[in-house]
Amino acid sequence: MLKNITIIGSGVMGSSIAQSFAVNGYSVTLNDVKEEFLKRAASRITENLSIMVEESAITEEQKEKALVNLSYRVNLQESVQEADFILEAIPEVIELKWDLFDQLETFMKDDAIVASNTSTFPVTKLMEKASFAQRMMITHFFNPGHLVPLVELVKHEKTKPEVVQATMDLIRNIGKSPVLLKKEISGFIxxxxxxxxxxxxxxxxxxxxxxxxxxxxxxxxxxxxxxxxxxxxxxxxxxxxxxxxxxxxxxxxxxxxxxxxxxxxxxxxxxxxxxxxxxxxxxxxxxxxxxxxxxxxxxxxxxxxxxxxxxx
Missing domain, CATH: 1.10.1040.10 (N-(1-d-carboxylethyl)-l-norvaline Dehydrogenase; domain 2)
Incomplete structure (x- = not known):
């Protein structure tokens, strides 16, 4: 069962995706390269949650629990070493993603599922220099990630069926609507x-x-x-x-x-x-x-x- 979630990249998308998991009871680590990025993300998440309370979408108690479920770290190894599900939401630069995946190969658990929020690169391109295609997925959220239900899923040809199913179940568990593409295509659906x-x-x-x-x-x-x-x-x-x-x-x-x-x-x-x-x-x-x-x-x-x- 997937319990510990790590989101890498604390920008608008990364922070809102982290919020979606935290509100639904998951333990979430939000990682980025600078403390100042994480502080901005924490402020953004708190503001988003407050609006949801004002609009009666969640209660004040749910907001506080979500904030407790969130932790913020700069150290990548500490962020991913216990994660069951790792989702990258870093800038759309393929070299940055390849470098991150190279580091993940060293730090993450052998059974951790890795996902990308990319809307630019096909999963075959993402895995060009990595060896964990069997547990790799694209999970493309839409801005604002904590509010828009759709998440497009794309699997690698080597992705195990149980990884696809676990990812689908996880996305449904946070109240989203997963759509699985049957083939790679630019721009998805x-x-x-x-x-x-x-x-x-x-x-x-x-x-x-x-x-x-x-x-x-x-x-x-x-x-x-x-x-x-x-x-x-x-x-x-x-x-x-x-x-x-x-x-x-x-x-x-x-x-x-x-x-x-x-x-x-x-x-x-x-x-x-x-x-x-x-x-x-x-x-x-x-x-x-x-x-x-x-x-x-x-x-x-x-x-x-x-x-x-x-x-x-």
Whole structure:
């Protein structure tokens, strides 16, 4: 049974994943290379938990228990030597991941499961220089990791079936929805679907079909509203496959077919207008607007999660 969890990398994703395990009763060690990174992560987790208490998603007692379940360490060997499940959430630089896996081979238990939160590299690439492919998984969480239910799982061809099952069970035990890919493919499932939608959104913006706010509203209050409870394949079946056959035949020929980032994004990046990171992108963010919008987003996610859990 998997009891002791170690998360390596205490950024936004690593800290929120650690929080998800801690809230659900697991003993969690959060590791990073600097104490200052861990202090920021501890503050972020405490704030996230406080919002969940305010929104009645957890109790004050559950918050305190979660904080007790968390420990923070810089020393990698101490962080992983007793871990049953090790999840790396370090920067998406393959050389950094290879170096980490090399160290894990020395420090971790022989039966520890290793997972990566990567959204960039296939599992075969991750294991190119490692010898523990039989107990390796990709577990791709989505930001914010403590609130979004989906976790995409990808196994190596050598991954043992019992490792896959143990990982699936673990992810379910923390209230997530694991989806296992049957084959490797770039972008996995969700990011491929999301990229296709965003490509068309930026095409509509470039063509002047509507302004950015209206395009976002069209998604939020249209497909997005339905997608919270009904997926695209089921939507097609509810609408009738014959109807969607005609939709595809009529609309598909006019969809954007570009193979790279949209020109709008390329232009803004060249001007260092990166969105919330720099305070300006398509939209402009002033004062505490980013913090306030993230707070509102997370509270909405919490309430949506409560509705979905009640439905199930």
């Amino acid at each position: 969700a990011n491929r679907l999301q990229t296709a939608l965003m490509r068309e959104a930026f095409y509509l913006l470039r063509e002047g079909v509507a302004d950015a706010r209206d395009i976002d509203t069209a998604v939020i209050d249209g497909p997005g509203f339905r997608w919270a409870f009904t997926g695209p394949i089921e939507i097609a079946e509810f609408g009738g496959l014959d109807t969607w056959q005609r939709v595809f035949d009529n609309v598909a020929p006019d969809l954007d077919e570009s193979k790279g980032a949209p020109d709008v994004i390329n232009e803004l990046v060249s001007q260092n207008k990166l969105g919330t990171k720099t305070g300006k992108g398509i939209f402009t963010y002033e004062g505490n607007e980013v913090t306030e919008r993230l707070d509102t987003r997370d509270r909405h996610f919490i309430q949506l999660g409560k509705i979905k859990n009640h439905k199930e």
